[in-house]
Amino acid sequence: MDKQTQVVMFSSTAIALYGYDQGMMSLINTNFNYLYTMGTAGNSALVGLVVSVYYLGCALGAVLASRFADAKGRKPGIFVCLVTASLGNLLMVVMGLGVGGIDAVVPVYSSELQEDDARGTALAQEFQANIFGLNMAYILNVGVTHSLGKWNQWAWRVPIIVMQIYPALLFAVANLLPETPRWCVLHGDNERAKRSIARVFGKDQVEDRIKELTEAHKKEQEEGRISYSDMLWPGGSQFHPTVVTVMGQVNQALTGYGAVSVFGAQIFELLGFDVTTAEFITLGNYVFYSAMMTVAWVLIDRVGRRKLMVFGAVWLAVSFALLTLLGGLAYNHARLSIPLLATAIPGVSALYLATAVFGISWLVPPWLIPTEIYPSTARAQGASVSVVVWGLANCAVTFLTPIGFEGLEYYLTFEENQEFFKAAAETDSWVVSRVVDGEFKVLPQAEVEEEEEVLIDGEGNGSHGKKRTERRKTQKTLDAHEEMAPLLGRSSAR
Structure with missing residues (x-):
């Protein structure tokens, strides 16, 4: 296995940790012992608050990890994030610190060790592993829930313990991988950069790539180091790329698919299915999600990021509009004298369609954008801004979703x-x-x-x-x- 493939495999495992975390909470949120331990009801605001605290941790972890990775290196940054994520089994916000840091540093690390024309494909493959992690968590959840029961504490503790597999695997192989040449040049260590280039791209490319990197670094030095104020303040040199980055993550969160990942089973229950049926339909949706990610990494470098996002936005709007209509009909089927399955089954189809569209068009591009539009001196900072916005936006979505389930009704006469x-x-x-x-x-x-x-x-x-x-x-x-x-x-x- 060549080094670039090893980097993709390593990054995929790291991103799978993020997917596992999301899928892990989906059925834990319906475990009666967990809810009793937390002192809350299934659809109360506290359930959303517990999950949203994790996303707040992600936002903070992204900032801290990106600054550490800029100063000490991408690999040391990943090590610190893995330790934090492993300890995070004790507190949700601590887990968020680690996973948020991984989300900020790993895409930068991976993109700096890939060919320019394969960067999108590599990240899409890594996010397919993200959905693998989600599936792994959910299948494990379903297995322990149906074998132990929803009142058993181990039905929710086991999935949390199993999460340690991911940090353990990553710790075992991290030393086999090099630091990124771009970071080495950025910190004046050209000899180490040459060794990294030789390991990843081949000895024949050392001179050309080191020349390209040193010239780019010299130009960036002449322009001055980029600060967060340059990125966040209107009129700053990197304000426009920041707006693009922020709106990419905001719009991804506002698709609502983060809530589907965490509260999928509850959504299918709202369509009229019993708890067990809803859980297995959710599992089918996640498997379908993973399969659709293959289409994403086939298309993303061929079609382009912008076209996928524009067409995806249209189809997501159509899908969720259909789901809303069909959900309303299912909710009022008795009063309207409509057979439940006549609305529930098309509702499932609408959500499966939304899953396919989101996986193909909107899961990957918002994470890829900051790795491609910022100069190298601001790339980790740009990735941290991306994760901060992602964390805050998903915090709001996951906090409000159970409140909406509990308090909102369809239609107003x-x-x-x-x-x-x-x-x-x-x-x-x-x-x-x-x-x-x-x-x-x-x-x-x-x-x-x-x-x-x-x-x-x-x-x-x-x-x-x-x-x-x-x-x-x-x-x-x-x-x-x-x-x-x-x-x-x-x-x-x-």
């Missing part, structure tokens, strides 16, 4: 829409929220002085008579619902 706007007009405020069974509440606001013009009759009934202006002080709170119900056009008894 025309009459309810009319009452919403009528209530807003009558209270002279748009800060009005719909709650269960069509009732409304006034959200908290600061205490304000307001002048109100009212019509009163001689007995103070407020319906006819002369106008009187009165000044009053109001404190709007959630507890004011009973008091405000008559103004909102609904009786408090409703």
Whole structure:
């Protein structure tokens, strides 16, 4: 096996660790002993908070790891991240620190040891391993859950323990791989860079590649070292690449597919399937996901990143729109007299379609972009910005998803829409929220002085008579619902 293949295999195993983490939580979130241990219910906000803390750790880990990798080397950075991820079995946020660091450093390490025209293919192959990790975690979860039961603590502890396989494998082979020549040149160690080039690309390419790297480094030195302010501040030399990087990750998160990875079984339950059936349909979806990644690494260097993302965005919008419609019909099938399978099966197909499109077009490009559009002196920093945005965006998605499962319903009738706007007009405020069974509440606001013009009759009934202006002080709170119900056009008894 040549060194470039070894690098791909190593990077694939590291990225598989990230996939395993996502798949690991999918069924752990439905384990009754786990929920009892955490002191929460299945769809409560705390479930989303526990997962989202992991993504916050990823965001912080990306920044710390990229700075360490810039100073000490890509390989030492990976070592530190592996140690942190291994210790992370103790605390979710610590695991996030390690995995976030791996997500930031490994794509940079891999891209700097690949040919320019094969970089996309290599990263796509590595992310196919990411889906392998997700499948491994989910299959293990299904196996222990159905053999031990959802009340058994080992049904959720075993998958967490097995995660140690990945750091162990990576520690075992990491010393076989070289440091990247680009980092060596960046730190003035040209002899080490030459040895790395010889090991990875062959001795015949040493002179040409070392010349190319030293000239590029000299040019970057003349332009000055790039700081985070150059990347994040409008008008900075690298602000435009940063905007492209940020929006790539934001849009990937807003596809919602991160929630599918973590809460897949719950989504199929919302389509009307029982728990066991939903778990096996989710497993089929993950296997399909892995297969579709083959199409991704075949196309990404042939079709290009931009075209895949544009066409993928269109089909993802269509897929999730269909899923939303079919999910609503399944949720209301009894009231609408529709057979459940008539909506549930097309709903499964819509989500499988979204899976295929996401895997082919949107999983890899946002991770590849920062490794290709920044100069070498800012590449690790760009990758860290990418992971920070990915971590924060997925933190929001995974935190809000179970809240949405618990609190949102499909559809809003025309009459309810009319009452919403009528209530807003009558209270002279748009800060009005719909709650269960069509009732409304006034959200908290600061205490304000307001002048109100009212019509009163001689007995103070407020319906006819002369106008009187009165000044009053109001404190709007959630507890004011009973008091405000008559103004909102609904009786408090409703």
